[in-house]
């Protein structure tokens with residue numbers, strides 16, 4: 001499809017985003033708009049489903065006719081039939097007049113049934129009948145009426161699950177789902193989150209006549225990596241909130257983090273600290289990996305020296321196997337998962353290699369960490385890194401492969417502040 005057509009639709013309906021899956025969803029909407037079949041728009045909450053029925057209607061042969069949007073989830077179960085199909089005077093208490101429902105009002109046009117997964121089962125049966133025959137009966141009437149309405153429905157409910165649980169009719173699902181459009185979650189849209197942020201920030205700045213909030217590079221990284229369970233709606237609310245309440249217009253990752261729910265604290269930290277070339281280590285386990293890998297490097301270096309000096313003295317390294325486990329607690333193979341096991345066996349291999357060619361004294365020097373508690377090793381590593389970088393914490397953290405934040409925490413924990 002002509003890309004300029006998709007671009008036009010984005011401009012007309014204020015849709016921001018460039019990701020492939022979003023473009024594909026718009027493309028499908030445009031393609032199927034003139035084909036007079038039912039459509040089901042699916043996607044998590046807040047992804048932007050509600051614009052699609054409008055796009056479909058506006059590009060269909062029904063565009064000059066009525067378009068109604070009904071939120072099935074917002075209408076009480078007792079009145080939904082009457083809202084959709086109408087009722088006769090006196091059909092139920094309070095029915096003082098007869099009323100035509102949406103199916104009559106939208107005749108010739110399009111009816112958007114939002115949150116269709118919330119429809120009660122008896123309404124589902126009525127809906128299936130209209131979809132199959134174009135016929136319906138008002139509540140309290142026995143007269144069969146005809147209508148010609150195109151249905152576009154939307155849901156954020158897992159329909160397969162709803163069917164399995166007996167909450168949604170399978171036959172109706174297939175009928176509604178003749179064509180489906182899946183709107184992608186924000187977390188799968190790459191840089192679109194940053195584009196959307198800029199759009200919402202600009203909207204707010206125009207509305208409140210103030211400069212828009214901007215994100216620093218690390219904040220953009222965090223924004224793009226954040227999982228956005230509430231999708232575009234959550235991002236929009238956050239941007240609006242931030243536009244009004246932030247003290248400074250430039251928002252860094254730390255400030256952005258204060259606007260994000262606390263439960264994903266860890267994700268955010270990783271996101272901020274991660275750059276394509278660098279890895280951050282947030283947990284003791286990861287620090288431990290680093291010690292092991294550094295150890296391996298040292299051992300290779302040691303092997304080189306040994307070879308150079310042509311030393312042949314046998315070693316007694318085997319005796320140190322038990323002390324190795326002190327660092328790990330119990331035997332690692334008991335409770336480590338695959339990756340951890342790999343790291344452990346790698347260390348074992350290193351020790352075996354050492355045992356073959358290394359004199360005891362040199363080995364002990366290299367293996368200083370082994371036999372001491374993890375805390376001691378960690379504390380020593382931090383102390384050395386700080387000394388090496390003249391107390392500059394950023395550089396020390398980088399050289400340790402941990403975030404500055406973790407380093408601060410460790411310095412406090414080991415009371416290294418005043419050293």
Ligand SMILES: Nc1ncnc2c1ncn2[C@@H]1O[C@H](COP(=O)(O)OP(=O)(O)OP(=O)(O)O)[C@@H](O)[C@H]1O
Pocket residue numbers: 014015016017043044045046047048049050051155156196232233236
């Ligand atoms: N691509 C987008 N560009 C600009 N704004 C968007 C985009 N997608 C969604 N929005 C905005 O995000 C908000 C949520 O969108 P919408 O109401 O369509 O979500 P939804 O998919 O219907 O969610 P729910 O299932 O919870 O009803 C709206 O204010 C909408 O304008």
Ligand SMILES: [Mg+2]
Pocket residue numbers: 049050114
């Ligand atoms: Mg909605």
